[in-house]
Amino acid sequence: MKKTMGKRIADRRKDLGLSQGDVAKHVGINRVSVSNWETDGKNGTSPKGANLIALAEVLNCTPEWLLTGDETKIVNAESNAEWHAGFELWDGDTPLRDDEVALPFYREVELAAGNGSTFVQENGGFKLRFAKSTLKKSRVEPEHAACVTVSGNSMAPVLRHGTTVGVDTSKKTIVDGEMYAIDHDGMLRVKMLYRTPGGGIRIKSYNNDEFPDEFIQPEDMGCVSIIGWVFWWSVLNVWNN
Known part of the structure; x- marks a missing residue:
């Protein structure tokens, strides 16, 4: 049991x-x-x-x-975090160290017409720095990686509104239960995916009470394209006291 x-x-x-x-x-x-x-x-x-x-x-x-x-x-094979007493300050003019790469940072933008359609554009040239060793552990090549921001709370409590995720655009094959960034009828979404018989998919949210599973039938698969596999995420907590 x-x-x-x-x-x-x-x-x-x-x-x-x-x-x-x-x-x-x-x-x-x-x-x-x-x-x-x-x-x-x-x-x-x-x-x-x-x-x-x-x-x-x-x-x-x-x-x-x-x-x-x-x-x-259940748990990562090794700790993925290290405590530091403070932050190292840098800006766009700070050169990358030999062990770093800068990944492009994209955001979802709602069209002015208000019809719910969205498109994706680079977020003002902003980039996020990653250690090369971090990408290597996840078998991610820098040229295939980018970061996007999650909107809404359908993936809470794991991915809350505003969470930044890293996406490997070279990995589009569905592994049941993994998270992927997808383009669903023009909307950028981050969801867990499962294959269904006949070539369809099940789209699942962590917040399943408010966002029930969605089933895409094989004949409707043209409305969904897989952007890539989510290999990393990070969220900044907001102090409300």
Whole structure:
């Protein structure tokens, strides 16, 4: 029998030798809330948004694994972050280091007619810097990579509004459950894709309650083109206090 989300949280916490208090302190909640999560939403609670991200951090796993139980997405083989005391300041005139590449940064633009159609254009020449080693680990060639910004909350809590994602435009073959940037009838979208019998696809959002699965039949596949595979994402939290 497949484990519930609460069971995954509890088992992972115990495997790491953490108490409910340890988890609560890291996430910034009380111990009772952690206990409720582990009993699968007792009193109507479950980790969402920033709490889900913080929970995944302290449990050294991914939000996707907590949500779905997909063992292929439980945790990265090694840490992908390093703590620094501050930021290194640079601007467009700062030369790239030998171990860096600059990827173009695109954005979605709504047409003035207001008909919901969109197009994609380069975001004023802005670029994002990546370490060459980061791209190499994901088997991404710099000439095939670009960054775009996610709009809306259909992919929350993993990709919130304003999240920046990296897209490898050379990888267009669908691997079930992976995220892709797609052009769907002129709209730039970032979604999980699944193949369906006969050559169609299922388009899935993380926020499945508000955004149910969409099914594209084989005869309608002309309205969807795969731009590329999402290999990286990052979001900047906003302090609301």
